[in-house]
Amino acid sequence: MTVSVFDYEAELTACAAGDSTAFHALYQHEAPTMRALALAMLGVPASADAVLHEAFVLIWRNAAGYSPRIGTARAWMYSILRYRALAHLRRLRATGDVTAEQQPLPDxxxxxxxxxxxxxxxxxxLPAPQLDVLLQAYLHGGNPARIADLxxxxxxxxxxxxxxxxxxxxEAVHA
Incomplete structure (x- = not known):
């Protein structure tokens, strides 16, 4: 049995050169998982879809800016998605439409x-209380004071x- 390994770096390099087929491959391979993260962060399917779209537009436009020195290509893509989702949450908080704290943590x-x-x-x-703190900080961008209140x-x-x-x-990573 042959195991196929998706080469994110090669696809991003091809995107940087304007290869729309490589971009489509990236989208087909990673969009479902990235949408799941956006949905976990935002809690609203339409918002998750909008953020996913924004993230992939930025991935396409900035593919040439990716460098393996900063991390893996996949991590770079997810950092763009997370940044866009947190920016969306900040906009919602600023208008008073919703707060991330109202959204449940994913199972x-x-x-x-x-x-x-x-x-x-x-x-x-991790004990459940520590995991809750970590999830609040990562998924909802909460600062320690906001997480403490929540x-x-x-x-x-x-x-x-x-x-x-x-x-x-x-310690685990550097062991």
Whole structure:
């Protein structure tokens, strides 16, 4: 059985050269997963679709700006999506239309058998309160004060939770 490995970097390089077929391949391969993240962050399908569209427009326009020195091509694409989703949330907060805190956290199923020296293992081993803090910070862009209010915990406790999680992840990655 042959396993196909999608080459994000090659497709982005082709996009930078104006290859619309490569862009279509990127979109077909990654849009469903990116939409799922946008939906988890925004909670509204129409908003998730709009942010996904914005992200792919930016991916197409800025493909030449990608460099492997800054990280993987896939991570670069997701950083664009996350930035656009957080900008959308900030606009909504500014107009008073909605707050990210009103949106429920997604049900995150993590592999229970993941090795403890992997990011998945670190996340799976986190106590629920620490995982909630991490998800609020990542998905909704909350600062420690906002997360503390939302979770009815102290701001120093939230900061300590974030610091602890980042330390564990850093140790797992560099082990």
């Amino acid at each position: 995150l199923s993590l592999p229970s058998g993941a090795a403890p020296d992997t990011i998945q293992g670190v996340l799976a081993a 979770l009815d915990r102290s701001e120093p406790d939230i900061r300590a939770s974030i610091e602890s999680v980042l330390t564990h992840i850093n």
